[in-house]
Every structure is written in structure tokens, then in C-alpha cells.
Amino acid sequence: MKRKVTLKQIARELDVSVSTVSKALRNSKEISLDTRTKVQAFAKLYNYRPNNIALSLKNKRTKTIGVIIPEIVHHFFSKVISGIEKEANSRGYNVIIGLSNESFDKEVINIEMLANGSIDGFILSVSKETLLLQDYHHFYETINQGMPIVMFDRVVNEIACDKVVVDDKLGSKKAVTKLLDSGCKNIALITTKDYVNVGKLRTQGYLEALEEHKIYPKSSLIIKVEENKDKEVEIETLEEEISALLDKEKTIDGIFAVNELYAITAMKIAISKGYKIPDDISIIAFTDGVLSKHSIPSLSTISQHAVEMGEKSATMLIDKLEELVEEEKYHTEVINTTLIERDTTR
Amino acid sequence: MKRKVTLKQIARELDVSVSTVSKALRNSKEISLDTRTKVQAFAKLYNYRPNNIALSLKNKRTKTIGVIIPEIVHHFFSKVISGIEKEANSRGYNVIIGLSNESFDKEVINIEMLANGSIDGFILSVSKETLLLQDYHHFYETINQGMPIVMFDRVVNEIACDKVVVDDKLGSKKAVTKLLDSGCKNIALITTKDYVNVGKLRTQGYLEALEEHKIYPKSSLIIKVEENKDKEVEIETLEEEISALLDKEKTIDGIFAVNELYAITAMKIAISKGYKIPDDISIIAFTDGVLSKHSIPSLSTISQHAVEMGEKSATMLIDKLEELVEEEKYHTEVINTTLIERDTTR
DNA sequence: TGCAGCTACGCAAACGTTTTCGTGTTGACA
């Protein structure tokens, strides 16, 4: 087994100095053509590749960006990552992943682990626990040390950094407007508790759409789901709530859910109660994922363009790293949403 | 903005040498208690953290493992990653991700990018194109340079390295046996072309199960899907094939598909043709994902225990890195599959 | 007083690179 070859080894072998080898490989005309070709041939033969770590140490940059997300087994986040990876790779950067699993502690540990020189900057989506605790010291420290952060999707407004968000309010307004325009009169909303920013904004969009159509919102049509670590339990509780809602409010003819799973769950219950989708009840979900595409009937959704979010985040971070933009100027990019009409709307 | 503080800066500030600072921080009793406490207090105040890159260079190990997968927007792979990440983190390692997008070139580039000192070892699943081309030089080179590789799921048998695979044959045999035991007589198989190892093995399991039940396989019941970069097209073609199959073979009462999406597609067509699931036709899919769990009716599947695969892969790699096992001894771990009975089987 | 031995620290090398600067040799030209 031949170990990795270094400049020093080449130098020794060819009886020249390390600096000569280095210069020869970079084709410096300081070195005679003779020596250059000799060195280059030797390097090629032994498959020489400069050691990245040494370069990082010397250049004070690693050409690696750190991504911290709450979970990876999630269509949205994995799409964002693929966007980040695409843009990063095309600009010569690597991507290193940390998972917070929605835990504050793991988020802090991951950030500390990566902030000590391993990476040049962060792209992250804040964990739910952090949002709940409102403890942002780790973000402040990182930024203070001169390491740029780009937050996406779940951001903290009060922190001065670049952000990429989707227009949650407008997106859900689009969805609800679509339902209204197609003739729905009594639209139920399935959302999360308000402390999840995203849930709150999407609720606002729902309300605004109703208002524009001069429809008075009824709180009895709104389910605010309490999130649970155990998804099974969360969904079971939701099933009961939806079932009760449909039993009580017989006039419901539209459902808007802030995520795919809630929408699928609602659809399941509705179907089991004999409703025809979309004739009796139309359904739209926020977040476009695999479930929506392949459910039967396939679900109409608001797409968040996750890949684009990832690309945009990476672009913003790398631009900052390469000083293509001013360091102290922060910017928030809003990604548009798109209504994808499938088979649960008329 | 206070930049990252280094040993040198602390040394200068406290008017001692760098080595003294280093030793003081590591609590070497070579240094007086006085100096130690002084240095430690100062370091704490300025939030000193040793630079990882410098450590990596010195120690010749990065405590980072590279993972290369064909795609990340895929339930199975993202689950594997979460398993890797969990095990790696708990042992103090970082995880850096590369995506090959099923392309040979991207796989090679990713490996070369990471192999130059950025990581200590690889965990990877081979891209389809590589399997097709059968060009494995990049794997050989990496291993030759002394960098260990663990392959999972899509492995290359002829390469000497650790492997983690699922028992594809036994898994699909379990599925088909279940169908047979529940009374199915004419079981269709939806699989991939044989050059995808996984598809081949799963086909074998199907055949073995039939054989054990003294049922003669009929090639007219088998659909071998030609994979397509464009999933939409692939699925559309599949829809037509399934439709034709069901029209021609009226006696089909069971379907086994080698992945979720094929199963869902089959189910969709069957339902549209008026079949009752599972009364008229039972369905089982390999690979347990979100689709199966939340489809209506929910799909019975063979679970591959992806998280466990990830954990196991990481364990094997790190054990090798930390020389807890012999370097030249390679081992193939077989992960068990489990039948998860849901609503598409009787 | 002289010396052994201990304490507490600094020096320097090492990891692999890149780059600046210095220098020996050669050749040309006055």
C-alpha cells in the first residue's frame, strides 16, 4: 500500500528542495523547463494531490460550509440540502452536515464542533427548541468570531445575518384564495401552535384571504395542533380532532393544512367518512413533498421551492465568504411559492 | 468583532511562551499552578478553542468521515445518513456529505475532493452509473492510499472493504411468502433491470418463494422497469405497463414491488380499475418509507432498517479508524429485514 | 562553597503547503 505522497517526498526523491517542487507543480517560470517537466511527471506518476488540511491551515479557509438542520429524514430539508450541495460544489466548496434533531443542546454542540476552524460559514435552520427557549447566544458568538451565517426557513429576525425565507403568509393566502375561488365557503384550517413562526404566518395568510372575500373567520373551523416528539401520537390526536370537526361542522367544503401530513390525515378521515374529494371537500397543503405527489388522489399543494432555497442560501454565503458583497450588509431573500394544482382541488 | 483567539495571542498577552500556554491548558503539572490558573482563566474569558485544522494537520486525522450517496432526496438514504450521523457524533466525528446524483463522474470528483486529507474514511453507496460502467479505479486508489471504505446497500463484491447490506433475497422471499400464505396464487413482480444488483436479488427472492410453494413462475407476470433519469417518464411508462398487465392477466391477486413507488403506482392503477385492496389484490413493497405509511390504504412493506444500516456502517468505519479491529480483515454485515403488515395485505 | 536535583519554563521540530527573499552560477557586454 503506497501512502499519500507529499512535496517533501518528491523533493527528496528528485534531489531538489520542497520549494522547487511546489513551484514546478504550479508551473512557475522561476523553475527551468527541465526541472518542471521532471517534477510534474514524477508527481503524476505518484498521483500527488496537495493536502487539503495543510492548505486550509495556510489559507485560513477550508472551502467547506457547515449546514445544520433539525432533521434530515424530511423531504423539505433534504431538498434544501441538495440545493446547497449543488451550488456549493459548483463553486468548489464541500458541505458538512450537522443534525440538531430539534434539540437546542445538539444545535449548540454541532455549532461549536464546526466553528473551530472546520468550516468557513454556516447555513442553518433553527431548531424548534431553540425558538422556544429563545436562547441565541451560540449564534451571536459565532457571528462575533467573524463567521458568517445564513439562516433559512426557520430564522430569528432579531439576529443580524443573511436570511432566506419563503413567503408563508402569501403562500397560504394563495391556497385559501384558490379554495374560495373554486367555490368553497367553509374552509377549515389545520395549523400548528403559534410559537412556531411558520404556523403563525400561514394562519395569517388564511385569515387575510378570508377577509378579502368578506368571509368572517370562525375559530371553530381552526385546529391548532400541538406538536409531539412522537409523530404517531401527534397524528393520532389529530385524527380524532379532525373527525370531531367534520362531525360537528357539516358544512366544511375546503381544508387548508400547513403541511403535507396534516393534509393527508385530513383527507384520510374525510374519505373514510364518505366525502368525495374534491367534489365535497377540496384540500390544499403547504409544502410540496413526495406524499402529495403520490397520494391517491394526489394532493394540490403550495410548493416552497426547497432546492431554490438551498441554492440561494449557498450563493449568499459564498458571496459573502468570497467578499463579493459587503460584510456588514445583511439581506433577506424571499422565495416565491407556487400553487400546484392536482386532484384535490376543482 | 473579536476574531478567534490563538495560543500565540494568549502567550503574547500573558508574556509567556506558546508551549507554556498549551501545557497550562492541558493541565500539565510541568507548569506551576499559578500560571495554569492564570492561563486557563484568560482562555476561558476569551473563549479559546483549539483550531481543528491545525490539530488535524498535526495528528494526521480529521475526525471527519465522508459519506457519498447517490441522492439525498430519498427516504432510504436520508435515514441511513441520520444513522451515520448519530453514531459518528456520539464518537466525536463529523460527517461530510457528497452527492453523486447517480453519476460516475460526480462520484469520482467527490471522492477525489474529500480524499486529499479532508476526511479519515468513506462510507458510500455506489452510483448506478458506476455499477453499469464497472469502473472502480477510484475505489481502488482510495483504498490503496490507506483510506478505509465502508460500502452500504449498493456494494461492489469484488472490492476488498467492509460492507453493510440488507438481505435482499431473504427480504423479498419473506414478502412473497406472506402473499402466498395469505392465499395469493398469481403474484406479479415489479422489479428493475438485472444490472441493478438489488433488483436482481429481490427477483431471486421472489422466485425462491414461489419455488418453495411449488408454483411455477410465469414471465408474463414480471415487469422489469427500465430506470429513467426523469422519474415522471419512468412512472408514466410503468403505469401503462401495469395497466396492460392487469388487463391481460385477470387472475393476478398479489403484487410484489421492489420499491415503494412502484407499489404505489401499481396500487393506483389497480384501484382505478375497480380492484379492492387487499381483498382482490394484495400488495407488498420493499423499502419502508413515508409513502407506504401514509398512503391510503397504507402499504405493507419490507423494512430495511435504514437507520441501523447507517449506524452499523459508521461503527465499522470508526472501529477501523481507531484500530479496534485489524486493518486487513474485511467483514460484510447483513442487516435483517422485517415485514411490516399494514392495510394492503390480508 | 560546590554540586546535585528539582521546578518551571522556553526552544524547536513536526504536520504539508505557499511564497518572499536571498544567493550562487552563468553569460554578455564594456
Add this chain to the structure above:
DNA sequence: TGTCAACACGAAAACGTTTGCGTAGCTGCA
């Protein structure tokens, strides 16, 4: 023959650590 430029290369520093070894200064004992 003397001077100078051009050429081709080497030495050394730098990035931030860790660690083996050397040593100055002191204490204590003969």
C-alpha cells in the same frame, strides 16, 4: 577582466498545535 543582469534554485517563515528536550534559577545538603 570586471560588472551586472538573468536564471534557477534553496532557505525560511507562516498557518496553529503538541511535545520532547534543554536549561536557568533555585533549594538543600555535604
